[in-house]
Amino acid sequence: MLQNLQAEESYWDAKHEALSRDGLEALQVDRLRETVRRARRAPFYRERLQEISLEDIRSPQDVAHLPFTTKQDLRDAYPYGFLCQPKDRFVRLHVSSGTTGQATAVFYTRKDLDTWADLMARCLYMTGARPGDTFQNLTGYGLFTGGLGFHYGAERLGMLTIPSGAGNSKRQIQLMKDFDTTVIHIIPSYALRLMDVMQELGLDPKRDLSLRIAYLGAEPYSEEVRSRVEAFYGVKVFNSYGLSEMNGPGVAFECRFQNGLHIWEDAYLVEIVDPDTLEPVPEGRLGELVLTTLTREGMPLIRYRTKDLTRILPGDCPCGRPHRRLDRIQGRSDDMFILKGVNIFPIQVEQVLMAIPEVGNNYRIVLDRQNNVDTMTVEVEVTDKIFVEDMRHLQRIRNRITKELKSELLVTPAVSLVEPHSLPKNDGKAVRLIDRRNL
Ligand code: ADP
Ligand code: ZN
Numbered sequence: 001m002l003q004n005l006q007a008e009e010s011y012w013d014a015k016h017e018a019l020s021r022d023g024l025e026a027l028q029v030d031r032l033r034e035t036v037r038r039a040r041r042a043p044f045y046r047e048r049l050q051e052i053s054l055e056d057i058r059s060p061q062d063v064a065h066l067p068f069t070t071k072q073d074l075r076d077a078y079p080y081g082f083l084c085q086p087k088d089r090f091v092r093l094h095v096s097s098g099t100t101g102q103a104t105a106v107f108y109t110r111k112d113l114d115t116w117a118d119l120m121a122r123c124l125y126m127t128g129a130r131p132g133d134t135f136q137n138l139t140g141y142g143l144f145t146g147g148l149g150f151h152y153g154a155e156r157l158g159m160l161t162i163p164s165g166a167g168n169s170k171r172q173i174q175l176m177k178d179f180d181t182t183v184i185h186i187i188p189s190y191a192l193r194l195m196d197v198m199q200e201l202g203l204d205p206k207r208d209l210s211l212r213i214a215y216l217g218a219e220p221y222s223e224e225v226r227s228r229v230e231a232f233y234g235v236k237v238f239n240s241y242g243l244s245e246m247n248g249p250g251v252a253f254e255c256r257f258q259n260g261l262h263i264w265e266d267a268y269l270v271e272i273v274d275p276d277t278l279e280p281v282p283e284g285r286l287g288e289l290v291l292t293t294l295t296r297e298g299m300p301l302i303r304y305r306t307k308d309l310t311r312i313l314p315g316d317c318p319c320g321r322p323h324r325r326l327d328r329i330q331g332r333s334d335d336m337f338i339l340k341g342v343n344i345f346p347i348q349v350e351q352v353l354m355a356i357p358e359v360g361n362n363y364r365i366v367l368d369r370q371n372n373v374d375t376m377t378v379e380v381e382v383t384d385k386i387f388v389e390d391m392r393h394l395q396r397i398r399n400r401i402t403k404e405l406k407s408e409l410l411v412t413p414a415v416s417l418v419e420p421h422s423l424p425k426n427d428g429k430a431v432r433l434i435d436r437r438n439l
Helices: 021-039 060-065 071-076 110-126 145-157 169-178 188-200 223-233 346-354 391-409
Strands: 090-095 105-109 134-137 160-162 183-186 213-217 236-243 248-254 261-263 268-273 287-293 304-310 337-339 342-344 359-370 373-382 414-418 433-435
Touching: 021 060, 021 287, 060 268, 090 110, 105 110, 110 145, 110 248, 134 145, 134 169, 145 160, 145 183, 145 236, 145 248, 169 188, 183 188, 188 213, 188 223, 188 359, 213 223, 223 236, 223 346, 236 261, 342 346, 346 359, 346 373, 346 391, 373 391, 391 414
Parallel strands: 134 160, 134 183, 183 213, 213 236, 359 433, 373 414
Antiparallel strands: 090 105, 236 248, 248 261, 268 287, 287 304, 337 342, 359 373
């Protein structure tokens, strides 16, 4: 019997997930006006928004008349310049992990925390997580928003929540066994590392654990990493995107169709612009993601330039939600490096490497300058099994990696095969690129 997918889908927040596109856009206009009205109370926006008349905001596209906000603006107005309520109304602050320089602070009122937890619960429910599931949160707690963000969302949904934090792999595995963990949140590089630990212990998660869902996000990763993680752990992997400036996780999330990340357009107004001209790119084209908060009361941000590069995927999702979908984030515009005149993203290297079975679960890219010539070396861990094999076999693998990287990147890197588990690891986001060219 044919079933209507839309009718079958159940929602955490039907009012905001299952509305029509027109209904969604009308809500956006209301909320955008309210956001501008509120933002005017913040020292940073007071003058910048003075000229804007609320009546002129008649469609979501009218956001284009408002000024952009950059990470540098957040730094300049640090710490309180973006608050539009008295300080005693705030109950939490997070500081971004500072992957790309000086940190920025984000403040939340009680209501903001409530809205955020609800958005997170919506994401988790959409992927099939339910009360009765045991959720283990294997990401750093503390200032990193991924920890507490997921934590409160999972509790709001009603899962038994284990705040295990990042690292200490053996204890993680023990917790998974003892409490029959079914759902996990983990950053991609740690998911790969934990695979190695499980393999060393002779543990097969498909046989020995009860996992069924994994949320991977907070850093760029390729479709190839998704496939590896799904095959090894026996889970469905859902991509999770967010950034501290927009609360944290819960900005965009994959549904059970795993075909791009629904961006919650009732909470965030989305634009994709050309990073050089700041003009909107045609639909479907890659550009910089720009977001405006629509539900944040204490610290609204207008047209925030995320520096993250992605595109809006064309077409509707079979799940029936009107919220448009973002393509997998390719990386930050700052991650891109230029070698011999060619633009390269680390994720392109990952794509090639992770599709080769003999390649292990860690790699890094080292850029250097020798005699005024830029060089690129890709250091690749091989699997345990391969490492003990003969030199001729290793040589063949190295040649294959070099050839495939060359055809993807159009430059020829040096490839260095290294022992399993020998590259540096860290508990937070992976450092994939070491640039020594200007040392
Ligand atoms: P920091 O900017 O200091 O790393 P955040 O923890 O707020 O602090 O990181 C947010 C950033 O992480 C995003 O702007 C994006 O670059 C990256 N990110 C988050 N989720 C994903 C994802 N699913 N895919 C790719 N990149 C992601
Ligand atoms: Zn969907």
